[in-house]
Amino acid sequence: MAEGTLKKPLPAITTEAKPFWDAAAQNKLVMQRCKDCNAWVWTPRPSCNECGSERLEWTQMSGKGEIYSFTVIRQVVGRAASKAFEPDIPYVIAWVDLDEGPRLITNIVACPAEAVKLGMKVSVVFEQQSPEIWLPKFRPSV
Amino acid sequence: MLRPLSLIMSIRGKTAIVGIGETPTDRLGSKPGEPRKSSAEYLAWAMHLAFEDAGLSLKDFQGQGLGVTIPTAYPQPFWPEEVAEILGITPGLLLGGATGGAGAVSLLGGMAAAINSGLIDIALVIGAAAPFSEHWGGGIQPGDMRDWEIPYGTMGPNSKIAMVMRRYMHQYGATLDHLGKIAVTGRYHASLNPLAYLRKPITVQDYKESRLVADPVRLLDCVMPANGGRAYILASAERAKTLRKQPVYLNGFGERSNPSYGPRAGSDALVMGVKDAGRVAMEMAGVKHSEINFLQLYDDYIIVVYLQIEDLGFCAKGDVGYYERTDFTFKGQLPIQTGGGMINCGQPSTAGGTLHVLEAVRQLRGEGGDRQVPNAKIGLVSGLGVLPYGKNLGCCAVAVLGNEI
Numbered sequence: 280m281a282e283g284t285l286k287k288p289l290p291a292i293t294t295e296a297k298p299f300w301d302a303a304a305q306n307k308l309v310m311q312r313c314k315d316c317n318a319w320v321w322t323p324r325p326s327c328n329e330c331g332s333e334r335l336e337w338t339q340m341s342g343k344g345e346i347y348s349f350t351v352i353r354q355v356v357g358r359a360a361s362k363a364f365e366p367d368i369p370y371v372i373a374w375v376d377l378d379e380g381p382r383l384i385t386n387i388v389a390c391p392a393e394a395v396k397l398g399m400k401v402s403v404v405f406e407q408q409s410p411e412i413w414l415p416k417f418r419p420s421v
Numbered sequence: 422m423l424r425p426l427s428l429i430m431s432i433r434g435k436t437a438i439v440g441i442g443e444t445p446t447d448r449l450g451s452k453p454g455e456p457r458k459s460s461a462e463y464l465a466w467a468m469h470l471a472f473e474d475a476g477l478s479l480k481d482f483q484g485q486g487l488g489v490t491i492p493t494a495y496p497q498p499f500w501p502e503e504v505a506e507i508l509g510i511t512p513g514l515l516l517g518g519a520t521g522g523a524g525a526v527s528l529l530g531g532m533a534a535a536i537n538s539g540l541i542d543i544a545l546v547i548g549a550a551a552p553f554s555e556h557w558g559g560g561i562q563p564g565d566m567r568d569w570e571i572p573y574g575t576m577g578p579n580s581k582i583a584m585v586m587r588r589y590m591h592q593y594g595a596t597l598d599h600l601g602k603i604a605v606t607g608r609y610h611a612s613l614n615p616l617a618y619l620r621k622p623i624t625v626q627d628y629k630e631s632r633l634v635a636d637p638v639r640l641l642d643c644v645m646p647a648n649g650g651r652a653y654i655l656a657s658a659e660r661a662k663t664l665r666k667q668p669v670y671l672n673g674f675g676e677r678s679n680p681s682y683g684p685r686a687g688s689d690a691l692v693m694g695v696k697d698a699g700r701v702a703m704e705m706a707g708v709k710h711s712e713i714n715f716l717q718l719y720d721d722y723i724i725v726v727y728l729q730i731e732d733l734g735f736c737a738k739g740d741v742g743y744y745e746r747t748d749f750t751f752k753g754q755l756p757i758q759t760g761g762g763m764i765n766c767g768q769p770s771t772a773g774g775t776l777h778v779l780e781a782v783r784q785l786r787g788e789g790g791d792r793q794v795p796n797a798k799i800g801l802v803s804g805l806g807v808l809p810y811g812k813n814l815g816c817c818a819v820a821v822l823g824n825e826i
Contacts, residue, residue, distance in 0.1 A: 288561065290568035322569050322810060347690070348591075350583035351636035356576050364574040372573055372580050374588075374690070374811065382688060382811045386573050397591050414572055 285363035289412050296323040298337045303413040306405045308342045310381060311335040321381040341378050342403035343420065349373035351392045371395050375417050389418035432533040433705050434826030437661035437668030439543075440475025440654035441779045442467040446618050446647035446767035450554025457554035460492070461507045463650030463769065464549040468508055471545065471652040476665040479509055486532050486544025486655075487512035490524035492770035494552065504547065514541050518771060520678055520816035521806025522719060524548065525653070525775035527818040530674040532655050542657050548772030549650030565810035578721065578808045579635040579643065585813055586724040587637050589691050593739035600723050601625035603757075604641050604764075606749045607720070611761025613751075613792040618647060619765040642723045647767025651775035653782070658826065669785045672799075673706030673821030675699060681812065693725075694817030695803050696732040702801070706821035710735055713821075714797045715756040715784055717777035719805040720764050725814065726757065729803055733819075751792045759784055759792050774804045778820070785824040799823045 518524020611617035661668035680694035736743035
Protein backbone atom coordinates (compact mmCIF):
# COMPACT_ATOMS: atom_id res chain seq x y z
CA MET A 280 0.00 0.00 0.00
CA ALA A 281 1.68 3.14 -1.20
CA GLU A 282 -0.97 5.73 -0.51
CA GLY A 283 -0.55 8.14 2.39
CA THR A 284 -0.54 7.36 6.07
CA LEU A 285 -2.08 4.02 6.98
CA LYS A 286 -5.10 4.20 9.20
CA LYS A 287 -6.05 1.48 11.62
CA PRO A 288 -9.37 -0.20 10.89
CA LEU A 289 -12.19 1.11 13.08
CA PRO A 290 -15.31 -0.66 14.27
CA ALA A 291 -18.60 0.25 12.64
CA ILE A 292 -21.04 1.84 15.06
CA THR A 293 -23.97 -0.53 14.60
CA THR A 294 -27.36 0.38 16.03
CA GLU A 295 -27.15 -2.32 18.70
CA ALA A 296 -23.67 -1.17 19.77
CA LYS A 297 -24.21 2.60 19.72
CA PRO A 298 -24.82 2.91 23.48
CA PHE A 299 -21.51 1.13 24.05
CA TRP A 300 -19.57 3.63 21.93
CA ASP A 301 -21.46 6.61 23.38
CA ALA A 302 -20.44 5.49 26.87
CA ALA A 303 -16.87 4.71 25.79
CA ALA A 304 -16.54 8.29 24.55
CA GLN A 305 -17.35 9.28 28.16
CA ASN A 306 -14.65 6.81 29.31
CA LYS A 307 -17.24 4.45 30.74
CA LEU A 308 -17.30 0.71 30.04
CA VAL A 309 -20.86 -0.57 29.71
CA MET A 310 -22.36 -3.91 28.77
CA GLN A 311 -25.86 -5.29 28.36
CA ARG A 312 -27.44 -7.29 31.15
CA CYS A 313 -30.65 -9.28 30.93
CA LYS A 314 -33.38 -7.92 33.22
CA ASP A 315 -35.08 -11.31 33.29
CA CYS A 316 -32.25 -13.79 33.97
CA ASN A 317 -29.41 -11.42 34.95
CA ALA A 318 -26.99 -12.89 32.39
CA TRP A 319 -24.36 -10.59 30.93
CA VAL A 320 -24.73 -10.23 27.18
CA TRP A 321 -21.55 -9.49 25.26
CA THR A 322 -20.88 -8.53 22.46
CA PRO A 323 -23.86 -6.15 22.01
CA ARG A 324 -26.93 -7.85 20.55
CA PRO A 325 -30.70 -7.54 20.44
CA SER A 326 -31.67 -10.32 22.85
CA CYS A 327 -30.33 -12.44 25.70
CA ASN A 328 -28.24 -15.50 24.71
CA GLU A 329 -29.35 -17.42 27.73
CA CYS A 330 -33.12 -16.91 27.86
CA GLY A 331 -34.06 -15.02 24.69
CA SER A 332 -35.44 -12.00 26.53
CA GLU A 333 -35.32 -8.67 24.74
CA ARG A 334 -35.35 -6.77 28.04
CA LEU A 335 -31.69 -5.84 28.17
CA GLU A 336 -30.24 -3.01 30.20
CA TRP A 337 -26.95 -1.18 29.63
CA THR A 338 -24.97 -1.43 32.85
CA GLN A 339 -21.74 0.24 33.88
CA MET A 340 -18.92 -2.21 34.58
CA SER A 341 -16.17 -1.89 37.19
CA GLY A 342 -13.57 -1.77 34.41
CA LYS A 343 -11.45 -4.22 36.39
CA GLY A 344 -10.50 -7.72 35.48
CA GLU A 345 -7.70 -10.19 34.95
CA ILE A 346 -5.83 -11.62 32.00
CA TYR A 347 -7.18 -15.07 31.00
CA SER A 348 -4.64 -15.40 28.20
CA PHE A 349 -2.68 -13.29 25.75
CA THR A 350 -0.49 -13.31 22.66
CA VAL A 351 2.34 -11.09 21.54
CA ILE A 352 1.99 -10.00 17.92
CA ARG A 353 5.37 -10.05 16.22
CA GLN A 354 4.43 -9.79 12.56
CA VAL A 355 1.55 -8.67 10.37
CA VAL A 356 0.07 -11.73 8.64
CA GLY A 357 -3.23 -12.74 7.08
CA ARG A 358 -5.79 -11.38 4.71
CA ALA A 359 -7.68 -9.24 7.20
CA ALA A 360 -4.59 -7.81 8.85
CA SER A 361 -3.68 -4.18 8.46
CA LYS A 362 -0.13 -2.93 7.97
CA ALA A 363 -1.17 0.04 10.09
CA PHE A 364 -0.33 -2.06 13.17
CA GLU A 365 3.26 -2.64 12.07
CA PRO A 366 4.77 0.31 14.03
CA ASP A 367 3.21 -1.07 17.25
CA ILE A 368 4.99 -4.45 17.03
CA PRO A 369 5.54 -6.15 19.42
CA TYR A 370 2.13 -5.57 21.03
CA VAL A 371 -0.11 -7.63 23.27
CA ILE A 372 -3.61 -8.91 22.50
CA ALA A 373 -5.37 -10.43 25.48
CA TRP A 374 -8.53 -12.09 26.64
CA VAL A 375 -9.49 -10.16 29.76
CA ASP A 376 -12.09 -11.61 32.12
CA LEU A 377 -13.91 -8.72 33.76
CA ASP A 378 -14.62 -9.06 37.48
CA GLU A 379 -18.32 -9.29 36.54
CA GLY A 380 -17.64 -12.24 34.21
CA PRO A 381 -17.65 -11.37 30.51
CA ARG A 382 -14.46 -11.90 28.51
CA LEU A 383 -13.22 -9.35 26.00
CA ILE A 384 -10.52 -9.16 23.41
CA THR A 385 -8.37 -6.12 24.03
CA ASN A 386 -4.83 -4.77 24.12
CA ILE A 387 -2.65 -4.63 27.20
CA VAL A 388 -0.99 -1.22 27.25
CA ALA A 389 1.43 0.67 29.49
CA CYS A 390 3.30 -2.56 30.16
CA PRO A 391 6.20 -4.16 28.25
CA ALA A 392 5.21 -7.41 26.47
CA GLU A 393 7.69 -9.42 28.56
CA ALA A 394 6.02 -8.30 31.79
CA VAL A 395 2.51 -9.42 30.87
CA LYS A 396 1.36 -12.50 32.82
CA LEU A 397 -1.69 -14.72 33.00
CA GLY A 398 -3.86 -13.78 35.95
CA MET A 399 -2.46 -10.24 36.04
CA LYS A 400 -5.00 -7.73 37.41
CA VAL A 401 -5.83 -5.03 34.90
CA SER A 402 -7.99 -1.90 34.63
CA VAL A 403 -9.64 -0.25 31.67
CA VAL A 404 -8.27 2.83 29.90
CA PHE A 405 -9.78 4.44 26.83
CA GLU A 406 -7.78 5.38 23.76
CA GLN A 407 -9.34 7.76 21.27
CA GLN A 408 -9.13 6.54 17.65
CA SER A 409 -11.54 8.95 15.94
CA PRO A 410 -14.05 11.63 17.01
CA GLU A 411 -16.58 8.88 17.88
CA ILE A 412 -14.46 5.86 18.75
CA TRP A 413 -12.69 5.40 22.06
CA LEU A 414 -11.35 1.85 22.33
CA PRO A 415 -11.31 0.24 25.77
CA LYS A 416 -7.86 -1.18 26.48
CA PHE A 417 -6.35 -2.45 29.72
CA ARG A 418 -3.27 -1.67 31.75
CA PRO A 419 -1.88 -3.31 34.89
CA SER A 420 -3.84 -2.23 37.98
CA VAL A 421 -1.91 -0.16 40.47
CA MET B 422 -24.09 -50.58 25.03
CA LEU B 423 -27.61 -49.13 25.14
CA ARG B 424 -28.17 -46.33 22.71
CA PRO B 425 -31.09 -43.97 22.28
CA LEU B 426 -33.62 -45.29 19.74
CA SER B 427 -33.33 -42.05 17.78
CA LEU B 428 -29.70 -42.85 17.06
CA ILE B 429 -30.29 -46.52 16.21
CA MET B 430 -33.02 -45.50 13.75
CA SER B 431 -30.83 -42.80 12.24
CA ILE B 432 -28.48 -42.59 9.27
CA ARG B 433 -26.13 -45.23 10.66
CA GLY B 434 -24.75 -47.38 7.83
CA LYS B 435 -27.29 -46.06 5.33
CA THR B 436 -24.68 -44.43 3.09
CA ALA B 437 -21.10 -45.04 2.00
CA ILE B 438 -18.29 -43.09 0.42
CA VAL B 439 -17.67 -44.65 -3.00
CA GLY B 440 -15.18 -42.29 -4.57
CA ILE B 441 -12.50 -39.78 -3.60
CA GLY B 442 -10.54 -37.16 -5.52
CA GLU B 443 -7.56 -35.19 -4.25
CA THR B 444 -5.45 -32.97 -6.48
CA PRO B 445 -1.83 -32.34 -5.52
CA THR B 446 -1.50 -28.99 -3.75
CA ASP B 447 0.82 -26.19 -4.81
CA ARG B 448 1.57 -22.55 -4.10
CA LEU B 449 1.85 -21.43 -7.71
CA GLY B 450 0.87 -17.90 -8.56
CA SER B 451 2.64 -16.06 -5.77
CA LYS B 452 5.26 -14.83 -8.29
CA PRO B 453 4.43 -12.80 -11.41
CA GLY B 454 4.36 -14.86 -14.62
CA GLU B 455 4.34 -18.21 -12.81
CA PRO B 456 2.06 -20.81 -14.44
CA ARG B 457 -1.15 -21.05 -12.46
CA LYS B 458 -4.54 -22.68 -12.22
CA SER B 459 -7.86 -21.22 -11.17
CA SER B 460 -10.13 -22.69 -8.52
CA ALA B 461 -12.44 -23.78 -11.37
CA GLU B 462 -9.59 -25.93 -12.71
CA TYR B 463 -8.89 -27.50 -9.33
CA LEU B 464 -12.62 -28.21 -8.95
CA ALA B 465 -12.85 -29.99 -12.29
CA TRP B 466 -9.63 -31.89 -11.59
CA ALA B 467 -10.85 -33.11 -8.17
CA MET B 468 -14.22 -34.07 -9.64
CA HIS B 469 -12.68 -36.14 -12.42
CA LEU B 470 -10.35 -37.91 -9.99
CA ALA B 471 -13.39 -38.82 -7.86
CA PHE B 472 -15.33 -40.00 -10.93
CA GLU B 473 -12.39 -42.15 -12.01
CA ASP B 474 -12.07 -43.63 -8.54
CA ALA B 475 -15.79 -44.47 -8.35
CA GLY B 476 -16.30 -45.46 -11.99
CA LEU B 477 -18.99 -42.80 -12.38
CA SER B 478 -19.48 -39.87 -14.72
CA LEU B 479 -21.22 -36.53 -14.92
CA LYS B 480 -24.57 -38.04 -16.01
CA ASP B 481 -24.77 -39.97 -12.71
CA PHE B 482 -25.08 -36.68 -10.81
CA GLN B 483 -27.88 -34.94 -12.72
CA GLY B 484 -30.79 -34.42 -10.34
CA GLN B 485 -28.68 -35.73 -7.46
CA GLY B 486 -26.84 -34.07 -4.56
CA LEU B 487 -24.10 -31.48 -4.92
CA GLY B 488 -22.39 -30.17 -1.79
CA VAL B 489 -19.87 -27.34 -2.02
CA THR B 490 -17.52 -25.97 0.61
CA ILE B 491 -17.39 -22.19 0.37
CA PRO B 492 -13.95 -20.56 0.34
CA THR B 493 -13.50 -17.87 2.98
CA ALA B 494 -12.29 -15.17 0.60
CA TYR B 495 -15.10 -15.55 -1.92
CA PRO B 496 -16.94 -12.24 -1.89
CA GLN B 497 -20.47 -13.34 -2.82
CA PRO B 498 -22.90 -15.91 -1.44
CA PHE B 499 -23.79 -17.81 -4.63
CA TRP B 500 -20.64 -19.89 -4.97
CA PRO B 501 -22.33 -23.34 -4.79
CA GLU B 502 -24.54 -22.51 -7.80
CA GLU B 503 -21.54 -21.21 -9.68
CA VAL B 504 -19.73 -24.48 -8.98
CA ALA B 505 -22.71 -26.43 -10.39
CA GLU B 506 -22.38 -24.31 -13.54
CA ILE B 507 -18.59 -24.75 -13.75
CA LEU B 508 -18.91 -28.52 -13.43
CA GLY B 509 -22.02 -28.97 -15.59
CA ILE B 510 -24.27 -30.44 -12.93
CA THR B 511 -28.00 -29.77 -12.45
CA PRO B 512 -28.42 -30.80 -8.82
CA GLY B 513 -31.62 -32.09 -7.29
CA LEU B 514 -30.26 -30.83 -3.98
CA LEU B 515 -27.60 -28.13 -3.74
CA LEU B 516 -26.04 -27.58 -0.31
CA GLY B 517 -23.32 -25.16 0.69
CA GLY B 518 -20.99 -25.91 3.57
CA ALA B 519 -22.13 -23.49 6.27
CA THR B 520 -19.55 -24.56 8.83
CA GLY B 521 -16.29 -23.23 7.38
CA GLY B 522 -13.48 -25.76 7.62
CA ALA B 523 -15.93 -28.32 9.00
CA GLY B 524 -17.90 -28.13 5.74
CA ALA B 525 -16.94 -31.48 4.20
CA VAL B 526 -17.65 -33.41 7.41
CA SER B 527 -20.92 -31.51 8.03
CA LEU B 528 -22.01 -32.30 4.48
CA LEU B 529 -21.54 -36.02 5.18
CA GLY B 530 -24.38 -35.69 7.68
CA GLY B 531 -26.56 -33.48 5.51
CA MET B 532 -26.16 -35.59 2.39
CA ALA B 533 -26.60 -38.86 4.29
CA ALA B 534 -29.88 -37.56 5.69
CA ALA B 535 -31.02 -36.53 2.20
CA ILE B 536 -30.05 -39.92 0.74
CA ASN B 537 -31.72 -41.76 3.59
CA SER B 538 -34.91 -39.77 3.01
CA GLY B 539 -35.00 -40.91 -0.62
CA LEU B 540 -34.68 -37.38 -1.97
CA ILE B 541 -31.42 -38.29 -3.72
CA ASP B 542 -29.40 -41.48 -4.17
CA ILE B 543 -25.89 -40.11 -4.59
CA ALA B 544 -24.02 -36.87 -3.89
CA LEU B 545 -20.79 -35.22 -4.95
CA VAL B 546 -19.20 -33.10 -2.22
CA ILE B 547 -16.46 -30.86 -3.54
CA GLY B 548 -14.36 -27.83 -2.77
CA ALA B 549 -11.37 -26.00 -4.11
CA ALA B 550 -9.51 -22.77 -3.62
CA ALA B 551 -6.51 -21.10 -5.18
CA PRO B 552 -5.45 -18.44 -2.68
CA PHE B 553 -2.05 -17.98 -4.35
CA SER B 554 -3.18 -17.77 -7.95
CA GLU B 555 -6.46 -15.86 -7.52
CA HIS B 556 -6.97 -12.68 -5.58
CA TRP B 557 -10.62 -12.15 -5.01
CA GLY B 558 -10.09 -9.29 -2.61
CA GLY B 559 -13.18 -8.36 -0.69
CA GLY B 560 -13.31 -6.10 2.33
CA ILE B 561 -13.86 -6.93 5.94
CA GLN B 562 -17.38 -8.25 6.43
CA PRO B 563 -19.76 -6.97 9.14
CA GLY B 564 -19.68 -8.84 12.42
CA ASP B 565 -17.83 -9.35 15.67
CA MET B 566 -14.46 -9.65 13.93
CA ARG B 567 -14.77 -6.26 12.26
CA ASP B 568 -16.11 -4.44 15.31
CA TRP B 569 -14.47 -6.09 18.31
CA GLU B 570 -11.27 -7.82 17.15
CA ILE B 571 -9.60 -6.21 14.15
CA PRO B 572 -9.49 -2.73 15.74
CA TYR B 573 -7.14 -4.25 18.34
CA GLY B 574 -4.77 -5.54 15.67
CA THR B 575 -5.69 -9.22 15.75
CA MET B 576 -3.97 -11.19 13.00
CA GLY B 577 -6.65 -13.68 12.00
CA PRO B 578 -6.91 -17.06 13.70
CA ASN B 579 -3.24 -17.06 14.83
CA SER B 580 -3.97 -14.49 17.53
CA LYS B 581 -6.89 -16.41 18.99
CA ILE B 582 -5.33 -19.87 18.86
CA ALA B 583 -2.22 -18.41 20.47
CA MET B 584 -4.36 -17.42 23.46
CA VAL B 585 -5.90 -20.91 23.63
CA MET B 586 -2.45 -22.49 23.45
CA ARG B 587 -0.91 -20.27 26.12
CA ARG B 588 -3.80 -20.79 28.50
CA TYR B 589 -3.77 -24.56 27.94
CA MET B 590 -0.02 -24.86 28.59
CA HIS B 591 -0.37 -22.69 31.70
CA GLN B 592 -3.37 -24.54 33.12
CA TYR B 593 -2.45 -28.16 32.36
CA GLY B 594 1.34 -28.13 32.15
CA ALA B 595 1.67 -29.31 28.55
CA THR B 596 5.03 -28.35 27.06
CA LEU B 597 6.47 -27.79 23.61
CA ASP B 598 7.76 -31.37 23.82
CA HIS B 599 4.20 -32.70 24.05
CA LEU B 600 2.97 -30.52 21.21
CA GLY B 601 6.11 -31.16 19.18
CA LYS B 602 5.42 -34.89 19.23
CA ILE B 603 2.15 -34.26 17.35
CA ALA B 604 3.97 -32.12 14.78
CA VAL B 605 6.73 -34.69 14.28
CA THR B 606 4.22 -37.56 13.89
CA GLY B 607 2.26 -35.66 11.24
CA ARG B 608 5.39 -34.84 9.25
CA TYR B 609 6.61 -38.44 9.50
CA HIS B 610 3.33 -39.59 7.95
CA ALA B 611 3.61 -36.89 5.30
CA SER B 612 7.03 -38.26 4.36
CA LEU B 613 5.24 -41.52 3.47
CA ASN B 614 2.45 -39.80 1.50
CA PRO B 615 3.22 -38.99 -2.15
CA LEU B 616 0.43 -36.36 -2.17
CA ALA B 617 1.78 -34.43 0.82
CA TYR B 618 3.41 -31.04 0.19
CA LEU B 619 5.80 -30.86 3.16
CA ARG B 620 7.59 -34.23 3.22
CA LYS B 621 10.97 -33.66 4.87
CA PRO B 622 10.93 -35.23 8.36
CA ILE B 623 11.35 -32.88 11.32
CA THR B 624 12.42 -33.27 14.95
CA VAL B 625 10.91 -31.88 18.13
CA GLN B 626 13.92 -29.55 18.19
CA ASP B 627 13.00 -28.22 14.72
CA TYR B 628 9.49 -27.55 16.02
CA LYS B 629 10.74 -25.75 19.12
CA GLU B 630 13.15 -23.64 17.11
CA SER B 631 10.70 -22.61 14.40
CA ARG B 632 9.91 -18.92 14.17
CA LEU B 633 7.39 -17.37 16.58
CA VAL B 634 4.41 -16.05 14.63
CA ALA B 635 1.97 -15.07 17.38
CA ASP B 636 3.63 -16.01 20.67
CA PRO B 637 3.42 -18.93 21.62
CA VAL B 638 2.25 -20.05 18.15
CA ARG B 639 5.22 -20.95 15.94
CA LEU B 640 5.51 -21.51 12.23
CA LEU B 641 5.40 -25.30 12.66
CA ASP B 642 2.17 -24.98 14.66
CA CYS B 643 0.32 -23.57 11.68
CA VAL B 644 -1.44 -24.98 8.66
CA MET B 645 -0.12 -23.83 5.32
CA PRO B 646 -2.49 -22.25 2.77
CA ALA B 647 -2.28 -23.87 -0.66
CA ASN B 648 -4.04 -24.13 -4.00
CA GLY B 649 -5.92 -27.37 -4.55
CA GLY B 650 -9.19 -29.23 -4.85
CA ARG B 651 -10.77 -32.14 -2.96
CA ALA B 652 -13.92 -34.19 -3.47
CA TYR B 653 -15.78 -37.28 -2.33
CA ILE B 654 -18.87 -39.14 -3.49
CA LEU B 655 -21.46 -40.43 -1.04
CA ALA B 656 -24.07 -42.98 -2.17
CA SER B 657 -26.82 -45.05 -0.61
CA ALA B 658 -25.51 -48.32 0.82
CA GLU B 659 -27.45 -50.25 -1.87
CA ARG B 660 -25.94 -48.22 -4.68
CA ALA B 661 -22.50 -48.47 -3.09
CA LYS B 662 -22.56 -52.26 -3.33
CA THR B 663 -22.88 -52.03 -7.14
CA LEU B 664 -19.81 -49.79 -7.56
CA ARG B 665 -16.17 -50.67 -8.07
CA LYS B 666 -14.54 -49.73 -4.76
CA GLN B 667 -15.05 -51.19 -1.31
CA PRO B 668 -17.74 -49.02 0.31
CA VAL B 669 -16.68 -46.96 3.32
CA TYR B 670 -19.81 -46.62 5.43
CA LEU B 671 -20.88 -43.58 7.38
CA ASN B 672 -21.75 -45.28 10.66
CA GLY B 673 -21.88 -42.29 12.97
CA PHE B 674 -22.27 -38.55 12.68
CA GLY B 675 -22.53 -35.70 15.15
CA GLU B 676 -22.35 -31.94 14.87
CA ARG B 677 -22.19 -29.12 17.38
CA SER B 678 -21.94 -25.62 16.08
CA ASN B 679 -21.72 -22.65 18.43
CA PRO B 680 -21.22 -24.96 21.42
CA SER B 681 -21.46 -22.09 23.90
CA TYR B 682 -23.12 -18.72 23.53
CA GLY B 683 -20.85 -15.75 23.68
CA PRO B 684 -17.88 -15.36 25.97
CA ARG B 685 -19.87 -16.01 29.13
CA ALA B 686 -18.64 -15.69 32.66
CA GLY B 687 -16.07 -18.39 33.36
CA SER B 688 -16.28 -19.74 29.81
CA ASP B 689 -13.71 -22.52 29.24
CA ALA B 690 -12.01 -21.76 25.94
CA LEU B 691 -10.05 -25.02 26.22
CA VAL B 692 -12.95 -27.43 25.65
CA MET B 693 -14.13 -27.90 22.07
CA GLY B 694 -17.51 -28.77 20.55
CA VAL B 695 -16.02 -32.05 19.29
CA LYS B 696 -16.65 -33.34 22.80
CA ASP B 697 -20.41 -33.42 22.18
CA ALA B 698 -20.21 -34.05 18.42
CA GLY B 699 -17.87 -36.99 19.02
CA ARG B 700 -20.06 -38.51 21.71
CA VAL B 701 -23.12 -38.41 19.45
CA ALA B 702 -21.19 -39.84 16.47
CA MET B 703 -19.72 -42.67 18.53
CA GLU B 704 -23.08 -43.49 20.11
CA MET B 705 -24.71 -43.60 16.70
CA ALA B 706 -21.98 -45.92 15.40
CA GLY B 707 -22.10 -47.98 18.60
CA VAL B 708 -18.31 -47.94 18.97
CA LYS B 709 -16.03 -47.68 21.99
CA HIS B 710 -12.76 -45.77 22.05
CA SER B 711 -10.79 -49.03 22.02
CA GLU B 712 -12.47 -50.05 18.75
CA ILE B 713 -11.36 -46.97 16.82
CA ASN B 714 -8.28 -47.75 14.73
CA PHE B 715 -7.27 -44.20 13.79
CA LEU B 716 -8.19 -40.52 14.00
CA GLN B 717 -8.03 -37.94 11.22
CA LEU B 718 -8.42 -34.68 13.11
CA TYR B 719 -8.96 -31.22 11.72
CA ASP B 720 -5.60 -29.52 12.07
CA ASP B 721 -5.38 -25.81 11.52
CA TYR B 722 -2.95 -25.80 14.47
CA ILE B 723 -1.05 -28.44 16.45
CA ILE B 724 -2.78 -27.43 19.71
CA VAL B 725 -6.16 -28.03 18.05
CA VAL B 726 -5.20 -31.65 17.26
CA TYR B 727 -3.93 -32.06 20.81
CA LEU B 728 -7.14 -30.73 22.40
CA GLN B 729 -9.38 -32.93 20.27
CA ILE B 730 -7.71 -36.15 21.42
CA GLU B 731 -8.70 -35.41 25.01
CA ASP B 732 -12.06 -33.82 24.19
CA LEU B 733 -12.99 -36.93 22.22
CA GLY B 734 -12.30 -38.89 25.39
CA PHE B 735 -9.16 -40.82 24.45
CA CYS B 736 -7.62 -39.52 27.67
CA ALA B 737 -8.64 -37.30 30.57
CA LYS B 738 -8.40 -33.53 30.18
CA GLY B 739 -4.86 -32.45 30.91
CA ASP B 740 -3.39 -35.98 31.10
CA VAL B 741 -0.02 -35.04 29.61
CA GLY B 742 1.34 -38.49 30.50
CA TYR B 743 -1.00 -40.01 27.90
CA TYR B 744 0.70 -37.97 25.18
CA GLU B 745 4.12 -39.05 26.44
CA ARG B 746 3.41 -42.78 26.37
CA THR B 747 1.18 -43.06 23.29
CA ASP B 748 2.58 -43.85 19.86
CA PHE B 749 0.50 -41.82 17.40
CA THR B 750 2.17 -43.21 14.26
CA PHE B 751 0.33 -45.52 11.87
CA LYS B 752 1.89 -48.51 13.66
CA GLY B 753 1.09 -47.19 17.12
CA GLN B 754 -1.72 -47.50 19.67
CA LEU B 755 -3.63 -44.49 18.36
CA PRO B 756 -2.64 -43.51 14.82
CA ILE B 757 -3.50 -39.89 13.99
CA GLN B 758 -3.09 -37.78 10.83
CA THR B 759 -1.87 -40.81 8.87
CA GLY B 760 -1.37 -38.85 5.65
CA GLY B 761 0.29 -35.91 7.37
CA GLY B 762 -2.88 -33.89 7.80
CA MET B 763 -3.71 -30.51 6.39
CA ILE B 764 -0.67 -29.01 8.12
CA ASN B 765 1.56 -30.97 5.73
CA CYS B 766 -0.76 -31.38 2.73
CA GLY B 767 -1.94 -27.78 2.60
CA GLN B 768 -5.19 -25.92 3.19
CA PRO B 769 -7.07 -24.77 0.08
CA SER B 770 -9.35 -22.65 2.27
CA THR B 771 -12.42 -24.58 3.44
CA ALA B 772 -11.63 -27.48 1.09
CA GLY B 773 -8.75 -28.12 3.49
CA GLY B 774 -10.83 -30.13 5.93
CA THR B 775 -12.04 -32.49 3.18
CA LEU B 776 -8.58 -34.05 3.31
CA HIS B 777 -9.34 -35.99 6.49
CA VAL B 778 -12.34 -37.72 4.95
CA LEU B 779 -10.22 -38.79 1.96
CA GLU B 780 -7.39 -40.17 4.09
CA ALA B 781 -9.86 -42.12 6.26
CA VAL B 782 -11.36 -43.68 3.14
CA ARG B 783 -7.93 -44.73 1.87
CA GLN B 784 -7.06 -46.33 5.19
CA LEU B 785 -10.37 -48.21 5.39
CA ARG B 786 -9.94 -49.49 1.84
CA GLY B 787 -6.40 -50.63 2.58
CA GLU B 788 -4.99 -48.09 0.14
CA GLY B 789 -2.74 -46.43 2.72
CA GLY B 790 0.47 -47.62 1.02
CA ASP B 791 3.58 -47.20 3.19
CA ARG B 792 1.49 -45.63 5.94
CA GLN B 793 -1.33 -48.20 6.08
CA VAL B 794 -2.76 -48.73 9.56
CA PRO B 795 -2.78 -52.53 10.07
CA ASN B 796 -6.29 -54.05 10.05
CA ALA B 797 -8.02 -50.67 9.91
CA LYS B 798 -11.78 -51.19 10.25
CA ILE B 799 -13.10 -48.09 12.02
CA GLY B 800 -11.83 -44.53 11.80
CA LEU B 801 -12.95 -41.20 13.24
CA VAL B 802 -12.81 -37.95 11.28
CA SER B 803 -13.36 -34.45 12.58
CA GLY B 804 -14.05 -31.15 10.90
CA LEU B 805 -13.80 -27.78 12.61
CA GLY B 806 -14.46 -24.31 11.41
CA VAL B 807 -14.70 -20.63 12.32
CA LEU B 808 -13.01 -18.96 15.27
CA PRO B 809 -15.67 -16.77 16.87
CA TYR B 810 -15.08 -13.88 19.25
CA GLY B 811 -13.71 -14.93 22.63
CA LYS B 812 -14.05 -18.68 22.11
CA ASN B 813 -12.47 -21.81 20.73
CA LEU B 814 -13.52 -23.14 17.30
CA GLY B 815 -17.23 -22.63 16.69
CA CYS B 816 -18.28 -25.37 14.25
CA CYS B 817 -17.52 -28.99 15.05
CA ALA B 818 -18.53 -32.10 13.11
CA VAL B 819 -17.44 -35.69 13.71
CA ALA B 820 -17.96 -38.78 11.54
CA VAL B 821 -17.28 -42.41 12.34
CA LEU B 822 -16.47 -44.36 9.18
CA GLY B 823 -16.06 -48.11 8.78
CA ASN B 824 -15.52 -50.71 6.10
CA GLU B 825 -18.46 -52.66 7.54
CA ILE B 826 -21.87 -51.43 8.71
